[in-house]
Amino acid sequence: MAKNQLSERDYLQSYNIHNYDVPLTSVDITIFTVLDNALNVLLVKRAQHPALGKWALPGGFIDLKKDRTLEHTAQRKLKEKTGVRTSYLEQVASFGSKQRDPRGWSVTVAYFALIDAAEIQLTHDERSEEVAWVPVKKVLNSTKLAFDHNAILERCYERLQGKVQYxxxxxxxxxxxxxxxxxxxxxxxxxxxxxxxxxxxxxxxxxxxxxxxxxxxxxxxxxxxxxxxxxxxxxxxxxxxxxxxx
Amino acid sequence: MAKNQLSERDYLQSYNIHNYDVPLTSVDITIFTVLDNALNVLLVKRAQHPALGKWALPGGFIDLKKDRTLEHTAQRKLKEKTGVRTSYLEQVASFGSKQRDPRGWSVTVAYFALIDAAEIQLTHDERSEEVAWVPVKKVLNSTKLAFDHNAILERCYERLQGKVQYxxxxxxxxxxxxxxxxxxxxxxxxxxxxxxxxxxxxxxxxxxxxxxxxxxxxxxxxxxxxxxxxxxxxxxxxxxxxxxxx
DNA sequence: ATCAAATAGTGGCACTGAGACACTAAGCTG
DNA sequence: CAGCTTAGTGTCTCAGTGCCACTATTTGAT
Missing domain, CATH: 1.10.10.10 (Winged helix-like DNA-binding domain superfamily/Winged helix DNA-binding domain)
Known part of the structure; x- marks a missing residue:
């Protein structure tokens, strides 16, 4: 093949991601805290399409300029909502399918974070999304979150419970x-x-x-x-x- | 904002992923088997840029048409190399950074699979990549794989060892x-x-x-x-x- | 002062599952 | 039949945990 005779430099020069069909890729975080003797999770009310008006886990797209790693993206999101920088942060799993986002094939990398609620105040952010702590039990029992965020929350919760065992x-x-x-x-x-x-x-x-x-x-x-x-x-x-x- | 007055339908209509900077997203699999009293891993010799000629974990991009989920992509890759359909397959972690691929910001979702080597024969696939079983120890000690595949292999190996405990x-x-x-x-x-x-x-x-x-x-x-x-x-x-x- | 209520913290026994290792069982080969 | 090899068991010990009753230290009411 001709392609294989190119040098790597020439190949990279000619490479343009916009020529390919790629999925949307984002990062979502499940931020846990304990409040009133219950495990709570931070939710934001979406201020933009799609799923406008629905409650969702905080998250968003990778900033190709600013973010150097996935974890950095997660940390940025955490900071935007809570102002917290240092916190326990762990990658849980990635969720990807043709269906999960109406914009098309999408992948999200889910993290969970643990923070002490006492130390922070929620940040009503620039896009004026509502932000709230909600008991995990309540969400799992009666809230239909945006996208597949119920499933993501469940997995993060399972992981947390699992790790707490040991x-x-x-x-x-x-x-x-x-x-x-x-x-x-x-x-x-x-x-x-x-x-x-x-x-x-x-x-x-x-x-x-x-x-x-x-x-x-x-x-x-x-x-x-x-x-x-x-x-x-x-x-x-x-x-x-x-x-x-x- | 005007955007918020659009209906979701109109928003989706006007949405075009090619207008955004998105990372490359792929799936890689660490396929383990036991051969000659040693844990082996399946490697392929890259027949294309980048990292042409280097050994790598099998993997590749998500096929937005054919693949319905990430796991499906992983299964497809597994099948392409080994012919095996049923096998233990588990998602391990995602690796994403600006650096890991010379083509730019990229994310890969890593899976590991366990198969019985006796039941299969390796498939020299259409792009005529070399495929081989290599002892994990040997790879970790002395092989510089493409991209960050050494790190991925290590994580998959750790996960395997961890889970085998219980x-x-x-x-x-x-x-x-x-x-x-x-x-x-x-x-x-x-x-x-x-x-x-x-x-x-x-x-x-x-x-x-x-x-x-x-x-x-x-x-x-x-x-x-x-x-x-x-x-x-x-x-x-x-x-x-x-x-x-x- | 004294006592009750409440939470912090300890003593100590029983049980269970794992480590250790010597033992028995059942095939093969010469 | 003896001796080798691998399969499979009996049984003692020990550590970590469940359990639960007990002691310790404070506040606040009487």
Missing amino acids: TSLPVNLLPEEFTLSELQSTFEIILDSTIEKKSFRRRILDADILQETGNMRTGSNRPAKLYRVQNQGENFMFSRNIEGPR | TSLPVNLLPEEFTLSELQSTFEIILDSTIEKKSFRRRILDADILQETGNMRTGSNRPAKLYRVQNQGENFMFSRNIEGPR
Whole structure:
């Protein structure tokens, strides 16, 4: 073939993506937080076609100029909605099909993020989209999101629940200092089940994830030790699944 | 904005993807098999620019006409190289950046597949690419694959090793009937470590994944019971990690 | 002061599943 | 029949967890 006799340079010179049929490619983020003892997710009300007026996960197209990597795109989206820069961010899966977007074949790369709601205020962004925290349960039970965002949310939720079985991910939903009870409660909210106190404490403490800050949380009863994450934030493994008492 | 006063129909009518800067989007597959007591991966020698002449994971662009979903694209690629239709196929992650492809911003969705090498013969395909099984270890140690395919392979390998800790995935690398020793050996090859025989058998058997076929594998010593997968193939969970003896 | 309520945190036993490893079982070969 | 090889088992130990009752420390009401 003639093509193969071209040098790579000449080939690249003559290459023009606009000559090909390519899918739309975007990034969507499921941003979780804990609010009022429930796991919430950040939704935006679409201010543009398609699916105008519907609630959706925040997301959008890759900016070929500004974004260097997919993760960068995700971080940019996160920042636009929440103002948060540092946060736990993990790629979950990509969803692509001919059907999922009325504009045609499209692919979206889904991420999930964990943030401490207390630290941020939602950003009504320039396109004046509404932004809101909504309980995950409520969304899954009764909200029809734009595109296939229900399916994406479900997958992110599954992933979160799955990882919480054997990692300390939930620390990312709390402020820097927290008590073991607060942490346990966060685990319970995500797993939607109770955890036996002693087992939980043993596991967390034995895993050497946390370090005492020396401070105490005081309230209307016995004060509790405050902890912070040990090894610069990253998640850490346990040896077994967590199960609640029968 | 005027745009918001359009009906969705009019908006879609006027929408043309060629007016936007979009990334290239493709699908790549890491096809694993066990050959000569080693985990092998299928590589193709690129017959086209870019990276002409380099070894790469099989993959390619989404066919917007023929492919209905990403998974369909992956299956098509798998079929083109191996002729295999049914096989374990799992999406691993997407890799996207400005740098990874010299043609510009590109995203690839990586899958991995497990097949029984005995059942297939490699297809020297129409573009006359060379196709070969190569030991994973060898590739990771000493082969510079095209694009970021080394990183993709590593991630797929990690995912495989990870899942083998708590699922019965390796059954997908074996023929329909197999002995427990063969299965154990497959686990060991993937994990690159030995597993204690009794523990392995207890776990697999207690997990209720397998069913005896009634047949025996005979050889130059005591015959072994043959098993097949119980519940139509899907993987199944164990309760703990597998660890080799010290 | 004292006591109750509430949450923090611990002691300690039972159970389960995995590691270890020696043992038995059943075929083949010479 | 002895000896090799691989299949498959018996059983002890040990670690991590479930369970649940117990102690500890605070606030606030009486």
